[in-house]
Amino acid sequence: MQASHCDRGEEATQAGERALALWRSAGNRIREGDILRRLSREYWGLSRNDEGRAAAEDAVAVLEPLGESAELAWAYANLACQRMLDRDNTEAVGLGRRAREIAGRLEVPGALADALNTIGCAKAALGQEWTADLRSALATALASQLPAQAGRVYANLQSSYVAEYRFAEAGQCFAEGLAYCLDKDMATYATCLRGERTVVLERTGRWAQAAALSTELLAAAASPTNRINPLTSLGIVRARLGQDGVWECLDEAAAAADGCGAPGWIAIAGLARVEAYWLEGKDEAARSQVESLVAVADRLDPWARGAVAVWLRRTGSDRAVTGVLAERYRLMMTGDRQRAARAWRELNCPFDAALALFDGRGEAELRAALEIFTDLGSLPAARLTRRRMRRLGIRSVPVGARVATREHPLGLTRREREVLELIHAGRTDAEIAAALVISIKTVSHHVSAVLAKLGAPTRAKAASEARRLGLFAER
Numbered sequence: 481m482q483a484s485h486c487d488r489g490e491e492a493t494q495a496g497e498r499a500l501a502l503w504r505s506a507g508n509r510i511r512e513g514d515i516l517r518r519l520s521r522e523y524w525g526l527s528r529n530d531e532g533r534a535a536a537e538d539a540v541a542v543l544e545p546l547g548e549s550a551e552l553a554w555a556y557a558n559l560a561c562q563r564m565l566d567r568d569n570t571e572a573v574g575l576g577r578r579a580r581e582i583a584g585r586l587e588v589p590g591a592l593a594d595a596l597n598t599i600g601c602a603k604a605a606l607g608q609e610w611t612a613d614l615r616s617a618l619a620t621a622l623a624s625q626l627p628a629q630a631g632r633v634y635a636n637l638q639s640s641y642v643a644e645y646r647f648a649e650a651g652q653c654f655a656e657g658l659a660y661c662l663d664k665d666m667a668t669y670a671t672c673l674r675g676e677r678t679v680v681l682e683r684t685g686r687w688a689q690a691a692a693l694s695t696e697l698l699a700a701a702a703s704p705t706n707r708i709n710p711l712t713s714l715g716i717v718r719a720r721l722g723q724d725g726v727w728e729c730l731d732e733a734a735a736a737a738d739g740c741g742a743p744g745w746i747a748i749a750g751l752a753r754v755e756a757y758w759l760e761g762k763d764e765a766a767r768s769q770v771e772s773l774v775a776v777a778d779r780l781d782p783w784a785r786g787a788v789a790v791w792l793r794r795t796g797s798d799r800a801v802t803g804v805l806a807e808r809y810r811l812m813m814t815g816d817r818q819r820a821a822r823a824w825r826e827l828n829c830p831f832d833a834a835l836a837l838f839d840g841r842g843e844a845e846l847r848a849a850l851e852i853f854t855d856l857g858s859l860p861a862a863r864l865t866r867r868r869m870r871r872l873g874i875r876s877v878p879v880g881a882r883v884a885t886r887e888h889p890l891g892l893t894r895r896e897r898e899v900l901e902l903i904h905a906g907r908t909d910a911e912i913a914a915a916l917v918i919s920i921k922t923v924s925h926h927v928s929a930v931l932a933k934l935g936a937p938t939r940a941k942a943a944s945e946a947r948r949l950g951l952f953a954e955r
Contacts, residue, residue, distance in 0.1 A: 493522040513542035514551045517558045524562070527704045527739030536562045553582040553591040560595060564602045567743040567779030572602040589624035593617045597633050604640045605744075605781045607804060614640065631661050631669030639676050643781055645827050647680050654680075671697065671706050678713035685830045685856060686928040687717045692937035704736035708745055711736070712752040719756040720831065720858040721932060726756050743776035747784045754791050759860040767795035777801040782809075789813055794839060812836050817845060830856060830925050838865055843874050850878065855893060857929045892933060899926040900951070904943045 496519040503511040520535035539555040546552070556579035564572035579595035582588075600613030614637050621629035634657025641650035654677050661670040674697055681690035694710035694717075715729030730753050737749040750773045757766035770791040777788050778801070786809025789801045793813065805813065808827075811820035817840045824833035834852035837845040838861075846869050853861040869877045892900060895916075902912045909923045916923070927939070936942035 513539045517555045529741040550588045557591045557594040560598045565742045569602040569605045593620040593629040627664040631666040635672040675709035682713045684828045685925050688931035691717045716752045722860045743779040782806040
């Protein structure tokens with residue numbers, strides 16, 4: 481039987497601890513410091529974060545008195561990475577620059593690429609320009625033929641673009657990085673890239689694809705940290721669709737995030753839980769969950785901090801966060817919901833657009849939110865919207881799905897049935913848009929909803945399932 485990633489990590493850690501004891505007994509401080517640095521990353525991979533921090537700090541403490549060396553450059557770079565993951569980003573940039581300077585003077589390209597990588601990630605979290613550092617890290621790694629460093633840069637480039645909702649650029653990094661990692665047999669970073677891809681699919685309303693990819697990743701061996709993205713993506717898609725299996729995903733994700741202790745991961749897992757509680761109508765649980773994130777909000781990037789701020793307000797909390805919020809969340813906080821919704825649509829984030837409209841009190845806003853939720857197939861969100869409309873005294877609130885939708889065996893709306901017919905006919909999104917006189921983005925939303933309702937990961941599978949159900953004759 482093949483050993484799991486965690487089993488291999490434990491074996492590597494135990495071997496490292498034995499080596500550390502031997503080098504200490506031999507009085508070789510250089511090797512002791514280097515082994516401590518390597519051990520810290522093994523500890524991190526196993527979500528033993530306190531031990532990882534301590535080992536990273538000890539490595540620097542052991543090596544600094546010995547003067548400049550390749551090992552010291554690596555130790556600074558490693559401690560910078562630890563600080564960045566803890567969201568101590570200003571210190572991370574300072575440590576990264578020390579590593580960069582020593583690595584440059586001593587010509588240690590691996591440590592140089594590693595330091596530049598961390599500097600870029602830390603700057604991104606601080607809201608500073610970061611692409612030049614990460615691109616320089618990638619160029620260094622590729623030129624020096626360092627696959628592990630290149631894989632890490634590709635993963636961080638993608639995740640940094642995703643964090644800023646720059647999905648087109650994230651998609652380019654995903655395609656290029658995945659091809660590279662598969663060619664170099666870098667399975668861990670390929671998993672990182674695919675895990676982050678589930679986030680893009682979930683945010684852009686392609687829920688069936690997000691669920692399919694998440695399920696595939698979770699069936700394979702992976703570290704606890706690398707499971708967080710697919711777990712949260714699958715859990716939140718299930719919650720939005722009113723499906724079973726929500727909490728088995730979100731509970732494991734939260735445990736892994738707490739285990740690694742990184743504020744970014746804690747926020748990702750925590751915000752998914754907030755939404756899932758809210759969709760279930762458990763307002764107090766949702767409010768308590770989001771309030772637990774206030775403690776880490778000052779160490780989050782503007783997008784994650786903005787999400788915390790909006791969910792605090794949406795759940796009726798009297799708590800608040802300080803710091804810069806991403807523009808779309810700022811618009812939501814100031815009550816400019818129409819502009820916020822338009823801005824979310826520009827990013828192709830339909831569920832977020834609907835949430836922005838849901839927070840309003842106007843009939844037009846709530847009807848628009850209800851239509852989006854219904855078209856996406858999110859019956860729990862649609863149910864909450866109808867309840868809000870009734871509480872505000874709005875008349876003629878649609879009761880459940882439209883009659884035509886309820887009568888359809890798959891619960892498809894009229895527009896979704898039209899889209900499915902064109903999918904079955906082999907039409908592209910552009911051809912469907914032209915046929916129905918709607919935008920390609922709108923077609924993409926409808927296609928995602930159709931795939932989700934059919935439980936199909938691809939268009940071909942959706943057409944096949946529709947034929948199996950007797951909706952269309954065999955072609």
